[in-house]
Amino acid sequence: MNHGQHRSLHLLGKIGELSLFGSRFFVGVFHRPFEFREMIRQTFEVGVRSFGLVAVVSFVIGAVLTMQSRPTMIKFGAEAFVPAMVAVSVLRELSPVIISIIVAGRVASGIGAELGSMRVTEQIDAMEVAALNPFNYLVVTRIVACTLALPILTVYGDFIALGGSLVVQKVEADMSAFLFFNSVMSSINFADFLPGVLKTAIFGFIIGLVGCYEGYTSKGGTEGVGRSATDAAVLSSLLIIIADVLAVKGTVFFFEME
């Protein structure tokens, strides 16, 4: 078996294990103990602690997209459509995907490292022996937290990105906030906003699932913890991009987008 085949088999095996781990989550999430307090704490960890990062990234997305597209739009005499173009791009695609990938880098690797270090220092075994149900306490809470936090972060990021675009429009075209938002609101509808937010719940689930899987099954001491953190960030980003293709296809189908 050559190296490429070996890698492909390894990846397929990992996706199989990940699916089993995910099915264990769906069993755990409906069974006691429900760790609500830990769930809230984790949602705070994932959500609130990502606010700063998401704000910077979103502002830059909005501002750069506006700066890049303005000259072309002017060339076609469509300068008035810049806010609408930016809003549709940001709400439908850029904000959900870029925020999810950025959060995957921060949160999935963080969860992978945290649970990985708990695994190699026998803390997860200690929870098991103390009958504390570590899967529900550590895994279910984090996956639910990521699934809840990502849509909230995306809505927050959407507004910041539009704010970034507004700043550029103000500086370069002296456009008022009223005119900007009037243009945005008249060009978007619910189908532009809702699917983008809903798919981030799936992306959040992927981030939590992959981060927890990599950490919970970590092996090989401190080196293994490092590998878990890296693999969590890489695999979750890759799966987000793949899931986005399916989500866009589904959105076109269900919302009959033009």
Add this chain to the structure above:
Amino acid sequence: MPEQTPILQVKNVSKSFGDLHVLKNISFDLYPGETLAVLGKSGTGKSVLLKVLVRLLIPDTGEVYFENKHIGGISEHELNELRKHIGFLFQSAALFDSMTIGENLNIILAKHTKMSLEERVARITESLTMVGLAEKIDEMPAQLSGGQKKRAGLARSIVLRPKLMLFDEPTTGLDPITAAQIADLIESLQQNLKIASIIVTHDLPTAFHVSDRMILLQEGAKVYDGPADLKEMEQTHLQDFVEAAKIGHGSIKSDDTVVK
């Protein structure tokens, strides 16, 4: 103690990892209040044996019975009920490092008892006092020394007042004075709480200090099961192990008496 019912029965347990046969057909009984030391060189399957006893690992063959209940044949819920009666001190203490020492104990009481907050605080303080760490209740595990972590881990493992305690290398990585303190602590807890214990170690002086009976493992097989008596052990084919332990540890004197 043949007239008593064993609290723990291990019957023909074997465990392999791939081609590596870690445990080979191990059997023994443990009686209430008895302290058993499991000795052996590193890599002879001592820690694996402890993990098999609480079903952290599932044996390839053989059965483990706790209070006549086969732990391999019960549901997850029943297993968790049973685990409440077993304390486990891990080699690294395995304190939950995102919680304070008090929270490490409280999470177990809050999950498994209906105690009020005041009752829990009293039990936590009592357990920490037993190990001499009452003043560390609000500190994080990272703020403690190695010996203090072991003591905090011990307090956590006895907070539910278990019937059986399992110690995985309780003195490894500690200086001789702290190791002796931990051994004293284990002995005093056994006297105060009357708990049956299994201590896995390769530290012979500690084993002699705290145990009534010893099992020696060599390459995964049980080669000695008898009283904690150095003379008797030497008469069997354990000469090498005892001699090595004497050289490695100053607390066994040349006349074969063990300093306690």
